[in-house]
Amino acid sequence: MKLLKLAAIPLLVTFMMREAQPCMAQEKLSVEEIKAITEEAFIYSFPMVMGYGILYEYAVDVKSGQYKAAFNQIYNTARVYTPEDTAVVTPNSDTPYSFVWADLRTEPLVLSVPEVQKDRYYSVMLADMYTCNYGYIGSRATGNGAGTYMISGPGWNGPTPEGIKKVFQCETEFSLVLYRTQLFGPDDINNVKQIQAGYKVQTLSSYLNKSTPAAAPEIQWPAIDKKLAEADPFAYLNFILQFCPTTGTAEVERPLRAKFAKIGIEAGKPFPLARLTAEQKEALKAGVLSGLAKIKQKVSTLGKDENGWRVGGAQGDRAFYNADWTLRAAAAMAGIYGNDEVEALYPLLSTDSEGNKPDCSSKRYTLTFSKGQLPPTNAFWSVTMYDGKTQLLIANPLNRYLINTPMLPDLKRNADGSLTIYIQKDSPGKDKESNWIPAPDGPIYVAMRLYWPKEEALNGSWKPPALVPTK
Structure with missing residues (x-):
């Protein structure tokens, strides 16, 4: 989703933790050992706790202001994201989202998609509680034809029902199903709504017209508070891990969980913070x-430095991360629930052409694509502006947060056929406003998106142009 960042991290414990004899005292760990295990556990837990914060706001807390729908129910956002959407950072404003938070504890979930016109991109990304992408449906992965698919939890091993094209097995008991449907422009929104209406979600028992299995136990969801200044994510991690069994492909987690247990990190148990010594607490901190x-x-x-942009894949499945928890955490910090590189490539602006961090409080910039050098995609591309402090979209007089492929007919080209985008806080003039992305009065964060990128983008033959300061 390129969907939380520094202002929203870490997520904090807001529920009372029962007292427990600390494992680290039993193990007689040294301060150095406690610090080392804590560091690794924090990095490991970072994206999972961040993901839980989104789950809680979207599917649990009906008063969160970001609530979408109950578990196993689809919610269609029949608009693109705006500055009012604050639950996740770096959301795209190209593709209206649809969401399902799947509860797979009792039975699989069946997803049906309609036929989508050939020139319209759409994707359905499946992400587990580790924030790994374990499957795709859509234009690139399965085509634009209609189809019915199924996602199952870690404990399900039943037969594939008739009519199901493919079964995706999730390692965790809850999963995010994230739909992206391309919008060609404001006048196209009714067509997107029609497609969204064709996204169907039902439990397997409903799909088979059979009786519903017994309900899973009710969960006491710990509340999220992202405004506190100090963090202790391990109570959240203990809560989350009870839905992440070390079975099947997740058996590789067992040695890591054993190591974390030495400091009190165990699935479904309270974290023993209240019984730690001052020295142990300092080591944790x-x-x-x-x-x-x-x-x-x-x-x-992240990625390679190409003209001041960091370009490269940071999201993927378990095999992609290959136990590199720092990469997984960094991917979440840069923009949680992003796509695999083959689905969408995300060049992220790091510095301008002079090697400085871009800041529009005192500077104006241009981004010029040479003739024939627009981002190469099978679908479309965009350049989106965010506040550099929060990575959220910026309110502005034009209500414009990006420039993308569908806007090309309305953009002005230079005499040599190149295309210049103006990035600054004030209007560049009425004659240039069509090519203007309004910026905040301060540091900026710019994300380029190439949906279904072509090989020249993936192999580095094409490079994004540098951001150039102007007088």
Whole structure:
């Protein structure tokens, strides 16, 4: 989704934790060992706790202001995202979203998609509670024809029902199903609504017209508060891990969980914070801070530096991450629930052409694509502006947050056929406003998106142009 960042991290414990004898005291761990395990656990937990925050606001807390729908029910956002959407950072404003938070504890979920016109891009991304992308439906992955698919939880091993094209097995008991449907422009929204109306979601028992299985146990969901200044994510992690069994492909988690148990991280148990000594608490704090520093450092080096943009894939499945928890955490910090590289490539602006962090409080910039050098895609591309402090969309007089492929007919080309985009806080003049992306009065965060990128974008033959300061 390129969907939380620094202002929203870490998510904090807001529920009372029962007292427990700390495992680290039993193990007689040294301060250095506590710090090292804490650092690794914090990095590991970062995207999972962030993802839980989104789950809680979207599917649990009906008063969150970001609530979408109950579990196993689809919610269609029949508009693109605006500055009012604050639950996730770097949301795209190209494709209206549809969401399902799937509860797979008792039975699989069946997803049906309609036929979508050939020139319209759409995708359905399946992400587990580890924030790994474990499957895709849509233009690139399965085509634009109608079809019915199924996602199952880690404990399901039944036969594939008739009419199901493919079964996707999720390693965790809850899953995000994230739909993106291309919008060609404001006048196209009714067509998008019609497509969204064709996205059907039902439980397997409903699909088979059979009796519903016994309901899973009710869950006491711990509340999320993202405004507190100090963090302790491990109580959240213990809560989340009870829905992440170490079975099947997740068996590789077992040695890591055993290591984390030494400091009190165990699925479904309270984290023993109240019984720790002052020295142990200091070691925990130091581990969290060093872990956060490593994640931030990783974000700054994601992908390759190409003309001041960081270009490269940071999201994928378990095999893609290959136990690189820092990469997984950095991907979440840069923009949680992003696509695999083959689905969407995300060049992220790091510096301008002079090597400086871009800031529109005192500078204006241009981004010029040479003739024939627009981002190469099988679907479409966009350049989106965010506040550099929050990574949220920016309110502006034009209500314009990006420039993308569908807008090309309305953009002005230079005499040599190149295309210049103006990035600044004030209007560049009425004659140039068609090519203007309004910026905040301060640091900026710019994300380029190439949906279904062509090979020249993936292999580095094409490179994004540099952001150039102007007088």
